[in-house]
Amino acid sequence: xxxxxxxxxxxxxxxxxxxxxxxxxxxxxxxxxxxxxxxxxxxxxxxxxxxxxxxxxxxxxxxxxxxxxxxxxxxxx
Amino acid sequence: xxxxxxxxxxxxxxxxxxxxxxxxxxxxxxxxxxxxxxxxxxxxxxxxxxxxxxxxxxxxxxxxxxxxxxxxxxxxxxxxxxxxxxxxxxxxxxxxxxxxxxxxxxxxxxxxxxxxxxxxxxxxxxxxxxxxxxxxxxxxxxxxxxxxxxxxxxxxxxxxxxxxxxxxxxxxxxxxxxxxxxxxxxxxxxxxxxxxxxxxxxxxxxxxxxxxxxxxxxxxxxxxxxxxxxxxxxxxxxxxxxxxxxxxxxxxxxxxxxxxxxxxxxxxxxxxxxxxxxxxxxxxxxxxxxxxxxxxxxxxxxxxxxxxxxxxxxxxxxxxxxxxxxxxxxxxxxxxxxxxxxxxxxxxxxxxxxxxxxxxxxxxxxxxxx
Numbered sequence: 001x002x003x004x005x006x007x008x009x010x011x012x013x014x015x016x017x018x019x020x021x022x023x024x025x026x027x028x029x030x031x032x033x034x035x036x037x038x039x040x041x042x043x044x045x046x047x048x049x050x051x052x053x054x055x056x057x058x059x060x061x062x063x064x065x066x067x068x069x070x071x072x073x074x075x076x077x
Numbered sequence: 078x079x080x081x082x083x084x085x086x087x088x089x090x091x092x093x094x095x096x097x098x099x100x101x102x103x104x105x106x107x108x109x110x111x112x113x114x115x116x117x118x119x120x121x122x123x124x125x126x127x128x129x130x131x132x133x134x135x136x137x138x139x140x141x142x143x144x145x146x147x148x149x150x151x152x153x154x155x156x157x158x159x160x161x162x163x164x165x166x167x168x169x170x171x172x173x174x175x176x177x178x179x180x181x182x183x184x185x186x187x188x189x190x191x192x193x194x195x196x197x198x199x200x201x202x203x204x205x206x207x208x209x210x211x212x213x214x215x216x217x218x219x220x221x222x223x224x225x226x227x228x229x230x231x232x233x234x235x236x237x238x239x240x241x242x243x244x245x246x247x248x249x250x251x252x253x254x255x256x257x258x259x260x261x262x263x264x265x266x267x268x269x270x271x272x273x274x275x276x277x278x279x280x281x282x283x284x285x286x287x288x289x290x291x292x293x294x295x296x297x298x299x300x301x302x303x304x305x306x307x308x309x310x311x312x313x314x315x316x317x318x319x320x321x322x323x324x325x326x327x328x329x330x331x332x333x334x335x336x337x338x339x340x341x342x343x344x345x346x347x348x349x350x351x352x353x354x355x356x357x358x359x360x361x362x363x364x365x366x367x368x369x370x371x372x373x374x375x376x377x378x379x380x381x382x383x384x385x386x387x388x389x390x391x392x393x394x395x396x397x398x399x400x401x402x403x404x405x406x407x408x409x410x411x412x413x414x415x416x417x418x419x420x421x422x423x424x425x426x427x428x429x430x431x432x433x434x435x436x437x438x439x440x441x442x443x444x445x446x447x
Contacts (some may be wrong), residue, residue, distance in 0.1 A: 008220065008415065039220050039221060039224065039418050039419060040293050042221055042224075043221070043224050043228070043293075043294070043297045046299070047221060048186070048190075048221045048222060048224055048225025048228070048299070049186050049187075049218050049221055049222060049225070050218045050221050063185070063186060063213070063218065
């Protein structure tokens with residue numbers, strides 16, 4: 001699974017990444033997490049509000065920090 | 078690429094000013110009016126009012142009876158001012174941030190983009206400036222939002238009207254101005270802030286500067302109708318208001334207290350009229366000086382307004398003070414650095430120049446008529 005956390009580096013973006021990592025640790029799902037801070041790459045992924053989470057090319061949330069239970073649901077747990 | 082830690086600067090508290098990144102809304106709740114939540118909100122309002130009403134008496138009691146400071150001394154004036162203004166402003170802030178948080182749940186960035194996408198200039202500029210007040214916005218999301226607006230076909234000038242208004246005309250500035258300086262100045266600030274946003278956007282639109290947007294940004298296309306809004310319930314909206322209070326008031330309170338403490342010091346110790354010669358109406362150069370001084374300074378509204386109030390009390394002219402405040406909040410170096418990723422240098426300079434000129438105009442106007 002390929003997870004991208006998008007954000008230019010604001011506290012909300014770091015919070016999002018933390019929640020995603022926590023959800024991964026909790027669910028035991030193996031995934032590669034990368035942080036995208038380049039605006040061009042964000043636009044190509046179809047994201048126009050940050051923070052955002054993209055899983056396997058699909059935008060799961062944009063414009064707010066997701067709740068951990070939402071992330072767990074995306075992971076199929 | 079190195080991520081820009083824009084939020085590490087004091088202006089970063091601005092991220093706290095809008096709820097976009099914050100609310101953890103639960104969209105899965107049942108529709109309909111949530112009676113227990115409404116009852117809780119009403120009860121909270123009653124308690125709020127009772128406490129607010131008792132504040133002037135409480136602050137006097139604390140200053141003169143509990144702390145036992147002699148009436149009429151510099152210290153007494155400063156302490157009473159601080160003990161009255163701090164809870165007053167924080168309470169007003171909580172109330173308004175809650176209300177705005179609920180209102181914002183009606184205006185997602187996607188929806189605002191959709192509203193603005195088909196609009197011509199002029200009408201579009203006015204609407205963009207107004208939507209800038211109610212759309213969730215934070216400085217960390219400004220650039221992606223900008224790209225999204227342009228990609229959806231919102232004209233460049235209209236997009237700029239939004240980008241100027243969104244950070245400048247915000248509920249924190251309005252509450253602090255209302256609470257510390259009075260409703261007239263608060264209304265003037267909102268009115269002139271909107272005017273600067275509308276006119277700056279119109280001017281930038283007329284200059285046909287589309288080619289000074291970075292090339293890759295011009296290639297972005299998106300269907301404005303592609304992202305449907307998630308269904309929002311009333312319970313979700315009330316929760317969004319609570320989340321906004323937790324997020325915004327939770328971050329901004331040290332700024333408010335620090336600002337009021339500095340303001341209280343000026344209030345008690347600086348003699349009346351001392352600023353009239355350098356920040357008064359007669360000193361014409363004070364307006365451009367205040368505007369320029371405001372650009373490298375980045376504080377948020379919460380930190381700057383208590384100081385501004387104290388300055389006015391000691392003889393600074395309203396126009397000069399308005400110009401200073403707008404410049405501090407609307408024009409900031411870190412924002413320009415981050416905008417460089419999507420705009421070519423010339424457009425950034427035009428943006429800063431046009432907005433700066435608008436701000437100075439506001440300053441001169443008010444120094445001339447009041």
